[in-house]
Amino acid sequence: MRKALRPRAGLMSPWLLASLLLIAAPAYCKTPAAPARAPAAQPAAAHPPGTAIASAHSLSTQAGLEIVRQGGNAFDAAIAVSSTLSVVEPISSGIGGGGFFLLHDAKTGRDVFLDARETAPAAATPAAYLDAKGELNRDRATNGPWSAGIPGLPAALVHLAQKYGKLPLKTSLAPAIRIAREGFEVYPRLEKGYGSRREVMERYRGTREVFLADGSPPKAGEILKQPDLARTLELLAAKGYDGFYRGDVGAKLLAAVKEEGGQWKPEELSGYKVVEREPLRLKYRGWDIVTAPPPSSGGVAMAEILQILEGWDISKLDPAHRTHIIAEAMRRAYRDRTIYLGDPDFVKMPLARLTSRDYAAGLRATIHPEKATPSDLLSGQPAPLEDDETTHFSIIDAQGNRVSATQTVNLLYGSGMVAPGTGVLLNNEMDDFALRPGTPNAFGVMGFAANAPEPGKRMLSSMTPSFLESKDKVIAVGAPGGSRIITQVMLAVLAYDAGLAPQQVAAQPRIHHQWMPDAISAEAGALDADTVAKLQAMGHKVNAGESTWGNLQTVMWDKAANTLSGGTDPRNPVGQADVLSSRP
Ligand code: DON
Numbered sequence: 001m002r003k004a005l006r007p008r009a010g011l012m013s014p015w016l017l018a019s020l021l022l023i024a025a026p027a028y029c030k031t032p033a034a035p036a037r038a039p040a041a042q043p044a045a046a047h048p049p050g051t052a053i054a055s056a057h058s059l060s061t062q063a064g065l066e067i068v069r070q071g072g073n074a075f076d077a078a079i080a081v082s083s084t085l086s087v088v089e090p091i092s093s094g095i096g097g098g099g100f101f102l103l104h105d106a107k108t109g110r111d112v113f114l115d116a117r118e119t120a121p122a123a124a125t126p127a128a129y130l131d132a133k134g135e136l137n138r139d140r141a142t143n144g145p146w147s148a149g150i151p152g153l154p155a156a157l158v159h160l161a162q163k164y165g166k167l168p169l170k171t172s173l174a175p176a177i178r179i180a181r182e183g184f185e186v187y188p189r190l191e192k193g194y195g196s197r198r199e200v201m202e203r204y205r206g207t208r209e210v211f212l213a214d215g216s217p218p219k220a221g222e223i224l225k226q227p228d229l230a231r232t233l234e235l236l237a238a239k240g241y242d243g244f245y246r247g248d249v250g251a252k253l254l255a256a257v258k259e260e261g262g263q264w265k266p267e268e269l270s271g272y273k274v275v276e277r278e279p280l281r282l283k284y285r286g287w288d289i290v291t292a293p294p295p296s297s298g299g300v301a302m303a304e305i306l307q308i309l310e311g312w313d314i315s316k317l318d319p320a321h322r323t324h325i326i327a328e329a330m331r332r333a334y335r336d337r338t339i340y341l342g343d344p345d346f347v348k349m350p351l352a353r354l355t356s357r358d359y360a361a362g363l364r365a366t367i368h369p370e371k372a373t374p375s376d377l378l379s380g381q382p383a384p385l386e387d388d389e390t391t392h393f394s395i396i397d398a399q400g401n402r403v404s405a406t407q408t409v410n411l412l413y414g415s416g417m418v419a420p421g422t423g424v425l426l427n428n429e430m431d432d433f434a435l436r437p438g439t440p441n442a443f444g445v446m447g448f449a450a451n452a453p454e455p456g457k458r459m460l461s462s463m464t465p466s467f468l469e470s471k472d473k474v475i476a477v478g479a480p481g482g483s484r485i486i487t488q489v490m491l492a493v494l495a496y497d498a499g500l501a502p503q504q505v506a507a508q509p510r511i512h513h514q515w516m517p518d519a520i521s522a523e524a525g526a527l528d529a530d531t532v533a534k535l536q537a538m539g540h541k542v543n544a545g546e547s548t549w550g551n552l553q554t555v556m557w558d559k560a561a562n563t564l565s566g567g568t569d570p571r572n573p574v575g576q577a578d579v580l581s582s583r584p
């Protein structure tokens with residue numbers, strides 16, 4: 001089978017070529033981060049020559065570098081980047097939401113997965129989300145107080161400062177506080193997203209106070225100020241955990257949820273805890289990959305996909321067979337995601353089996369080299385699309401510390417509900433639970449018992465912040481995009497393995513398959529017409545030329561050349577990768 005799929009060696013795959021051409025096209029041109037270059041060191045350098053940060057907004061990237069200039073490390077910078085994103089990207093993430101922070105502490109050599117995922121309030125039973133006919137009440141699942149889990153992000157910022165940072169929390173939060181108070185320029189994505197969530201957002205007094213402060217919705221080019229959010233961040237800076245989860249802000253959050261008909265118990269808010277988990281580790285063709293364990297599905301799915309793919313030298317496959325094999329691997333991993341995965345503190349999962357090479361070999365053996373496997377033939381229940389909001393940032397500092405963090409309020413502007421007087425926009429992460437078994441959520445994702453809501457449980461996520469390490473390279477990478485996060489990160493592994501630079505990795509056209517719907521999704525430029533025709537002849541449904549998705553942010557330390565560089569997704573015009581050299 002492997003032989004039959006092998007084309008002549010030495011030809012660059014047209015898919016790769018397309019990626020490279022696309023990067024050269026003006027529409028996709030962004031200024032890649034200038035590498036901070038030190039004289040080539042042999043053997044590999046012990047420390048990076050500065051700090052590299054890639055994030056979805058230039059203000060958050062610069063906030064991180066500002067903190068490094070003040071003597072902060074990657075973890076202090078992560079607090080600055082994260083909190084600034086919460087201010088300038090309310091569409092994607094915020095202190096009313098949650099996230100995952102993958103950390104590498106250079107001093108101890110330890111990798112930690114900091115889980116700041118939201119938790120379910122006890123009132124959020126499956127029955128609470130059903131309408132009179134027993135159908136899923138979609139409005140309740142995605143809008144307003146019932147859609148919100150207990151926020152995790154503020155606790156993560158406090159934890160990062162206390163345990164890993166060098167600077168006081170107050171210092172690292174200062175840029176976000178300043179930008180919340182002085183305002184920032186609204187960009188088109190924010191305006192457009194507001195338009196699509198306007199009806200929901202304007203239901204809530206607190207939201208109107210922030211977004212209609214001057215009488216009309218935010219418009220690109222205008223300055224958006226968030227004085228209440230500045231004050232909430234100041235309380236967090238001054239009082240730490242208690243500044244958000246208890247006291248004035250905590251009381252206002254509880255009152256707002258109650259006023260809008262929701263039910264959070266005070267102890268659910270005041271008792272929220274981040275969890276430090278062991279990251280999931282896997283190997284792929286000479287790369288050591290450190291990535292997200294449950295309650296993310298990302299690491300498990302990526303382990304399955306990459307270990308299935310190891311049966312081929314996929315760089316040598318022609319585009320149609322390459323896409324076929326990758327899609328078949330994705331299909332199988334997403335089936336397992338739907339059935340088995342959930343919060344490890346609540347469900348038993350066959351993780352050792354799902355991530356083993358033997359299991360991957362078994363799945364590989366079910367892939368026909370020339371024919372698509374209809375998803376219906378794989379046992380289990382179906383699981384389709386999510387949308388692409390959320391945000392990711394990647395940092396490597398001069399000591400070799402690393403952060404790869406993905407944070408979210410889930411859908412555009414989360415629940416749409418700001419708690420009056422706090423500036424805190426609550427998430428709508430409850431929709432990531434399987435609120436009604438087998439019923440798709442807003443974006444078609446479904447699940448079963450493993451991901452049913454229970455008091456205090458974390459909803460299954462696809463967020464996949466990751467580190468990749470080879471003999472010469474250290475990389476931090478991740479992306480938003482709902483269920484398409486996992487395949488974006490997995491394609492980034494393949495691209496780095498093929499020798500692409502970070503900016504090329506961020507720009508490369510994407511494909512995706514998630515078992516259900518049973519179709520390959522492809523961005524424009526990912527598959528040419530001939531490849532699509534060949535895939536169709538194998539039995540694949542191909543949705544070629546879908547609108548783009550994702551917003552990948554990555555940084556790389558090339559140890560052999562001792563350079564730092566970054567890649568920011570050109571699909572998002574306000575992102576920025578930048579490098580601060582520590583050597584004048
Ligand atoms: O945790 C997750 O997987 C989702 N809440 C992420 C959402 C996302 O990327 C935005 N897109 N819908």
